[in-house]
Amino acid sequence: MTDATPAVEIVDLVKDFATSFRRRKLRAVDGVSLRIGAGEVYGLIGPNGSGKSTTMKALLGLVAPTAGTCAIFGRDSLRVDSRQEVGFLPENPYFYKHLSGAETVRFYGRLCGLSGRVLEDRVGEMLALVDLEEARDRRVGGYSKGMLQRIGLAQALVQEPRLLILDEPTAGVDPVGSRQIRDLIFKLRERGITVFLCSHLLEQVQEVCDRVGIIFQGKLVKEGRLEDLISIEDQTEVVLRDASPELVARIEELAVTGGAELVRSGRPRTTLERLFLRETMKGGKDS
Amino acid sequence: MRRPGKQGIGSHGGRVLAITMNTFTQLVRMKVFYFLVVFALIMLGSNFFDLPQHGLPETFGFSVLRAVMSWSLGAMTLFSMVLAIVATALLLPRDVEDRTLYTILAKPVPRIDYLAGKLFGVLLLLAVSLAVMDLVMLGVLQLRMSLFMGQVEAMEAAGQAAEKVARMRAELLANGPDWSLQGAVVAVFLRAAIMAVLALFISTFSTSTLFTSIVSFLVYFLGYFQADMREAFLRTTGEGLGVLERGGALLLTLVLPDFQMFNVIDAVIEGAAMPLAVLGKLAVVAGFHLLFYLLASWYVFAGKEV
Known part of the structure; x- marks a missing residue:
């Protein structure tokens, strides 16, 4: 597989949901196509119910597309093995309350085929990355919202995926926790991990993303490099310090x-x- | 550093084992083993109950032994059935509600592995619970046996007829714990295992734990009439059965387990032996239903949009 293979390739994705009594179909995603290059940080923004989460679920194979295709590093996302390359943090995640932080990461690592020394090293590494080493033996049921998000990131990254999908990663998290998650995304970008995130917090998306797509009523209405989208072509900004x-x-x-x-x-x-x-x-x- | 991802996606067995152990731990940490205290109390209480007897002096200890067996196997049936249905009915909806299911299925986990792991976790819990209850029952029976044997020896020392003493000793040994009793415990496990997989199947399309539990208990009671229903069906269709009638009877046999087969457990309490062939037959039937309903659950769950 060459480096030119996109991390994410969604082609003409359509997803219909049956409404009550199956009389009418609700089109949640309507012909969305997007391509995310390896190593990019891509933000998908849109109002509630615009189709962001459905697009992500289709990419993860959690829902089957009505039409169109989704691929992760060239593999059809309906194939189970495509998920070896992807880590996912859903919106407001809850993990098994009976497990400690370390046990949670270990459990997800085992699901990815890790075992023995490699798994134990990875658990320690992930807990250090998300700054939860001190809480490693505490039950997840007692974690704060921000800690839950961070343990969620640890489990998402446990098999060292090349693609990370984040659904509202800072929803309900205080500004300090939110900043930690943002810093983590920067760290991941430095490591060359592709990040695909959707968020309502536009300022954060602006801060971390290379490219942005705006989805509205199931359609991708605007897409491009962030700099190109938000710069005002006919204006120039000069910022001076200590100017009299x-x-x-x-x-x-x-x-x-x-x-x-x-x-x-x-x-x-x-x-x-x-x-x-x-x-x-x-x-x-x-x- | 070695890239963990390069280890591959792992084996089905590894993933199923991870989910099995997680499910088992989850149920254990929900403190389900507290019911064992209740079981121990039932065991103590059963010592004070005598089954109706014919009043012959030779039967002096048998009724107590049978009462212990009867209460134990009854409690095992009750606890294993409730555990099998309620624990299984709880697992899937909770994972969906907490969105834990997203994080699991977003990993390279085929849905059959997830379902099998959940089921095996419940089966492991049932096996451990029944093993502990079995040990408690055997302990109580052994204690009772040694007390009665002591009484028999005292009778022998007091100059009772040797023939009578030998007969009582033989009768006591014949009514004590034996391999048939262990076979009955295995049968209790097999029956609970069938109910667990049935509850798993129902929970793949059910919308609530309550609905799954109620329907599962209903199926359990219907299972005791399966043989009668099948007979009545074949009888009413009369002579010269067509393919349709035979197909209907076969479908009924496939879909609804025949729990009357498990009446051998009661026979063991009454003192009958359980031949290995009977236990083997129960194991084959349970194995068939486990496989059938696991595959049916997979069929429904594979198309489910989470």
């Missing part, structure tokens, strides 16, 4: 004489999330 009011006035004059229109000038603002993180992390270090 006189300098700003001269730049404004220069812009007007050069035939440009000054749209806005002022102090750039941080986001509320960054402010929250800065203050809470500082508080954490102080205490």
